[in-house]
Every structure is written in C-alpha cells, then in structure tokens.
Amino acid sequence: MERGWLSANQIYVHDHAFVDVIDSGFCFHGQQTIQLFQSFLEQHPSLKPRYLLNTHLHSDHCGGNRALQDTFQFSCLVPESEFASVKNWPIAKQSFDDLGQPCPKFTVVDSLRIGSTVQIGSIDFEIHGTPGHHPHSILLFAPSLGLLISADALWEKGFGALFSEVSHQTGFQEQRATLQLIESLPVKVVVPGHGSPFVNIQSALEDAYSRLDYLESSPQRNTHHVAQVLFQFMVMFTETLSLEEGLKWCFNTPLFRLSADQLGLSVEELFSQTLEYLQSKQNLTLSHGKIQYRW
Ligand SMILES: [Zn+2]
Missing domain, CATH: 1.10.10 (Arc Repressor Mutant, subunit A)
Known part of the structure; x- marks a missing residue:
C-alpha cells in the first residue's frame, strides 16, 4: 500500500491462511488504514489477520497500530530493543514526545531480533539492524525474492533524516554502515518506507552516499x-x-x-x-x- 509522507507505506504479506502487515501509517489516518485493510480482506475472505510488524517506532510507521489492533486483533511485533519500552508505555510515549508527535498506545506480543529470521506470510525475511535515522530501526530482507523492505534507511532518493546524529552524535557513522550493509545484500527490488518500489538499487545507493557525504561535511x-x-x-x-x-x-x-x-x-x-x-x-x-x- 503506497501511502504518502505522513503515513509510511504498508506491506501486506500472506500465505494461504494468514495475512501479516508491516507498518501501519500515522494515527490521524487510522480510518483510512482500517478501510484499506478491510477492502483487502473482502477480496481475500479466507485470510485471517495475524502479525503486525514495525520496522521502527516512528509515528508515521506505527501510529496506526492501535487502530489496526482494535479492529482486527493483530499481534504486534517490534524491534527487540523497543520491546521493553512498549511494554512500559510511558517510556515509549516519551520517545514520541521527544519528536513532538502523537502515537496511540498499542500492545506487543513478541520482538524482532536482529540476526534472526522471521516468517512473514510464507516468506522468510532476515532481520538486520539499520541505525542512523532511528537507533532501533530494522530492515527486512527476503533472500528468496531479493526483496528488501528498507523503511527509512534507503529511499529511491535519499533516506530519513539522521535524528541519531543530533541525539547521540552517531548518525553519520551508523547511516554509512547501514548503506554498506544494504550494498552487501543481493537485493533485486526495494520497497521503501516512502515512495514507490524501485529496482535501480545502485543508483539509489550512489545517491544516498552522496547525500550522506553532503550532510556529514556540515x-x-x-x-x-x-x-x-x-x-x-x-x-x-x-x-x-x-x-x-x-x-x-x-x-x-x-x-x-x-x-x-x-x-x-x-x-x-x-x-x-x-x-x-x-x-x-x-x-x-x-x-x-x-x-x-x-x-
Ligand atoms: Zn522514520
């Protein structure tokens, strides 16, 4: 589901029985997020909603969690290093407040562990850590398809703002390592957090490196x-x-x-x-x- 800038893209992945959803958009678009998924279910009546996975806890990626959970009873999985803070909501809330953004409380059942593999729909995805834009962000890579779900670590033109450089002075270094990681994967197609899917990986990486050089130089x-x-x-x-x-x-x-x-x-x-x-x-x-x- 290609959304916009306020709501990040969402990906639905299903097997014969269940459908899992990656990211949920911004809270003010909750009704639209529900309707999009509802109409998908109407076209695939045999599927049951199962997992809702978040690439990272920014309000444009997880702001629709609550609406989806209340309506469809999704079980939510977040990156491992965010699990404890979502369980203890005041800590998670503080991280949204730090950015001046709202995000309704949601619940989690399990975490996405960096270095492990998660089955989404019927597809195995590797989980890799991609700090830089967000310290706990992950990407999901399906080797069988060469499919990369990059969130805000790589867009067709650029990447998400390096908040970690302001908060921890680590953003440039981490984003460079993230781009090198992506370069090392046999990627055929990228579904980014914002914008259309793309296949011109090399040119996106070149663009991202040159943007990083530009930001790092000042x-x-x-x-x-x-x-x-x-x-x-x-x-x-x-x-x-x-x-x-x-x-x-x-x-x-x-x-x-x-x-x-x-x-x-x-x-x-x-x-x-x-x-x-x-x-x-x-x-x-x-x-x-x-x-x-x-x-
Ligand atoms: Zn983000």
Missing part, C-alpha cells in the same frame, strides 16, 4: 535538516496553526530544542530560520499569522 546543515523535517511533519499533521502555536511546539519538543542548542541558536531563532527555509522551498505558507502545509 554537521550544522544536518542539524538544520533534522529541525526542518520535524517541524514540517508537525505542520503536515496539524494542517494549520498560528505562529504562537508553532513556537510553542518548538519549545515543547525536546529534539527541536536540542537542535537549537547544538546550533548555538535560541529556540526562537531556529524556529524563524526553519520557517523561512520551508517557505523558501514552498513547503509551507505563512499568511495572516497562520502557518499551513502546501499539499
């Missing part, structure tokens, strides 16, 4: 990019907000505040620079004191 540029991505995502799901509300969100979002700190800017300064940049890219508009996303 850590400040990377930090600005993280702040811009965070802010833009919030405007996308809020749709319209006042300047005061925008600034308040910046103050209340720990990763945005940390970005300002690292840049030696006040929160107000980073807020206005971010707003100016996103307007210059025509991603946002500001008129009569209202910030809006340009769809």
Whole structure:
C-alpha cells in the first residue's frame, strides 16, 4: 500500500491462511488504514489477520497500530530493543514526545531480533539492524525474492533524516554502515518506507552516499535538516496553526530544542530560520499569522 509522507507505506504479506502487515501509517489516518485493510480482506475472505510488524517506532510507521489492533486483533511485533519500552508505555510515549508527535498506545506480543529470521506470510525475511535515522530501526530482507523492505534507511532518493546524529552524535557513522550493509545484500527490488518500489538499487545507493557525504561535511546543515523535517511533519499533521502555536511546539519538543542548542541558536531563532527555509522551498505558507502545509 503506497501511502504518502505522513503515513509510511504498508506491506501486506500472506500465505494461504494468514495475512501479516508491516507498518501501519500515522494515527490521524487510522480510518483510512482500517478501510484499506478491510477492502483487502473482502477480496481475500479466507485470510485471517495475524502479525503486525514495525520496522521502527516512528509515528508515521506505527501510529496506526492501535487502530489496526482494535479492529482486527493483530499481534504486534517490534524491534527487540523497543520491546521493553512498549511494554512500559510511558517510556515509549516519551520517545514520541521527544519528536513532538502523537502515537496511540498499542500492545506487543513478541520482538524482532536482529540476526534472526522471521516468517512473514510464507516468506522468510532476515532481520538486520539499520541505525542512523532511528537507533532501533530494522530492515527486512527476503533472500528468496531479493526483496528488501528498507523503511527509512534507503529511499529511491535519499533516506530519513539522521535524528541519531543530533541525539547521540552517531548518525553519520551508523547511516554509512547501514548503506554498506544494504550494498552487501543481493537485493533485486526495494520497497521503501516512502515512495514507490524501485529496482535501480545502485543508483539509489550512489545517491544516498552522496547525500550522506553532503550532510556529514556540515554537521550544522544536518542539524538544520533534522529541525526542518520535524517541524514540517508537525505542520503536515496539524494542517494549520498560528505562529504562537508553532513556537510553542518548538519549545515543547525536546529534539527541536536540542537542535537549537547544538546550533548555538535560541529556540526562537531556529524556529524563524526553519520557517523561512520551508517557505523558501514552498513547503509551507505563512499568511495572516497562520502557518499551513502546501499539499
Ligand atoms: Zn522514520
């Protein structure tokens, strides 16, 4: 299911009896996520929903977990290093709050262990760790098909913002290792977390390496990019907000505040620079004191 930027793509994988789902989109799209899956089930009435797997716990990938679980009784599996925090929800909630993003509480039954294999539908997928964009993110690779489910570790053009560089100063190094890992796998087709599936792996990797070099050559540029991505995502799901509300969100979002700190800017300064940049890219508009996303 190719979704957009607010809701990540979803993958349904089934055998003759069960259907498993990878990632669940953003919570504000919960109804649409349910309807898409409902109409799939209507076309495949013999299938029963089984596992809901998350590549990583960002709200655009797991925000629909609760809606899918409440409606279809999915058993959820998350990366191993997130299992304990989801079991103890206040810890998981804090990680969503750090990014200023909502995610309804969901439950987990088991974890996805790096280095092991998981059967999804009838297909065996290897589980590999891909930190960089998110410290606990995984990718899923099916050797029998050469199919890579890359989440935000590799897109056709680029990869997800390197939050780990701002939070732990490890993002560049980890993303490079992640790209090298992908390069070592016999991949034929990639289903990314955002955008269409693609087969031109070599050109996607070249593009990603050159983007990584570009960001790494100026850590400040990377930090600005993280702040811009965070802010833009919030405007996308809020749709319209006042300047005061925008600034308040910046103050209340720990990763945005940390970005300002690292840049030696006040929160107000980073807020206005971010707003100016996103307007210059025509991603946002500001008129009569209202910030809006340009769809
Ligand atoms: Zn993500």
